[in-house]
Amino acid sequence: MRTLNQRxxxxxxxxxxxxxxxxxxxxSVPPPSDVGNIAKAIPSDLGKWTAVDEKVxxxxxxxxxxxxxxxxxxxxxxxxxxxxxxxxxxAQDNPNAIHPPxxxxxxxxxxxxxxxxxxxxxxEQVFHLNRRHFVRGTGARMWxxxxxxxxxxxxxxxxxxxxxxxxxxxxxxxxxxxxxQVRAExxxxxxxxxxxxxxQKFAAVAIPAVSAAIP
Numbered sequence: 656m657r658t659l660n661q662r663x664x665x666x667x668x669x670x671x672x673x674x675x676x677x678x679x680x681x682x683s684v685p686p687p688s689d690v691g692n693i694a695k696a697i698p699s700d701l702g703k704w705t706a707v708d709e710k711v712x713x714x715x716x717x718x719x720x721x722x723x724x725x726x727x728x729x730x731x732x733x734x735x736x737x738x739x740x741x742x743x744x745x746a747q748d749n750p751n752a753i754h755p756p757x758x759x760x761x762x763x764x765x766x767x768x769x770x771x772x773x774x775x776x777x778x779e780q781v782f783h784l785n786r787r788h789f790v791r792g793t794g795a796r797m798w799x800x801x802x803x804x805x806x807x808x809x810x811x812x813x814x815x816x817x818x819x820x821x822x823x824x825x826x827x828x829x830x831x832x833x834x835x836q837v838r839a840e841x842x843x844x845x846x847x848x849x850x851x852x853x854x855q856k857f858a859a860v861a862i863p864a865v866s867a868a869i870p
Contacts, residue, residue, distance in 0.1 A: 690725035690745050696868035697729070697741070702860040704731035707738065723752045731857065737841040737850060739857050744834040745869065750820035753834045755813055756801055757787055765789035765797065772811050773800070775855060777862050784858065785811045794843045798851050800858050801836035804869060809862075831869050837861055 691711055699706040706729050713726035725745040732738045746752035757767055769788035774781050787799040802809055803816035806823055810816050816832075823830030837858045839850050 690727045690743065693725075693743060693745060693868045694727050694729065697861075697864050699729075701731060701741075701857070701864060704733045704739065704857055704860070706730065707732045723749070736853050737839050737845060739854060740836075740838050740840075741861055741865070742836045742838065743865070743869070746832050748820075748824070748830055748832065750805065750817050750830075750832045753803065753816070753832055755785075756799065756834065756836055757789075760787075760789055760797075760799070765791055773855070775800075775859055775862075777859050782809060782862055783811045788847070795840060796843065796845075796847060797838060797840040798847070798854050799836055799838040800854060801834065804831065804833040804835055804866075806830045807870075809866070833869055835865055835869075 694709065694711060708730040710728045711726075712724050723744065723746045726743070727745070728740055728742040730738050730740050744753060757770075761767065767787060767789055769786065771786050772783055773786045774783055782802065784800045784802045787801070789797045789799070791797075802811050803813065804810075805816050805819035808815075808819040810819070820830050820832055837854060839854045841847070841850050
């Protein structure tokens with residue numbers, strides 16, 4: 656009898672440990688997400704930058720990889736600097752649809768040359784963003800700043816993002832899950848350091864607008 660009780664105890668512990676993981680992974684397909692409402696909530700003018708183009712929805716390949724068509728990209732322009740893209744991949748309650756963007760860039764022929772994290776002052780807050788630099792055989796270069804959002808938590812860390820989403824799921828409170836990025840593609844004639852400095856200014860203006868649009 657004692658051995659049987661011990662087996663029951665071990666089984667209960669194992670079930671208790673596995674249950675959160677099963678609950679976390681049980682939703683392979685996200686519920687419908689209306690990224691159009693998010694797009695409408697983000698101003699067409701962000702500081703000195705003005706929207707010049709917009710795409711809602713992704714390519715068939717993007718939808719197959721990300722398990723969501725809630726993909727939004729808006730291009731902003733200002734003066735002689737290269738245009739900046741604000742891009743959002745959104746999946747309500749499904750962090751499994753969110754992936755680090757460098758995976759897609761590398762698969763598209765870009766080579767990563769800088770990989771680190773920066774601290775960016777946004778009003779009285781400090782946001783930590785992933786910073787990536789890519790080059791292509793044609794000579795094109797690209798700076799990318801990105802972060803993850805799970806509910807009210809913004810983080811550059813992929814694991815922290817998943818942990819925040821897991822806590823929300825366990826509490827049955829619901830959680831907006833998103834990959835957010837700003838990027839600038841430019842040719843070798845541009846000064847990369849100047850483009851990066853301007854992209855960081857753009858990110859500091861975009862972050863409050865995006866945070867308000869995705870609660």
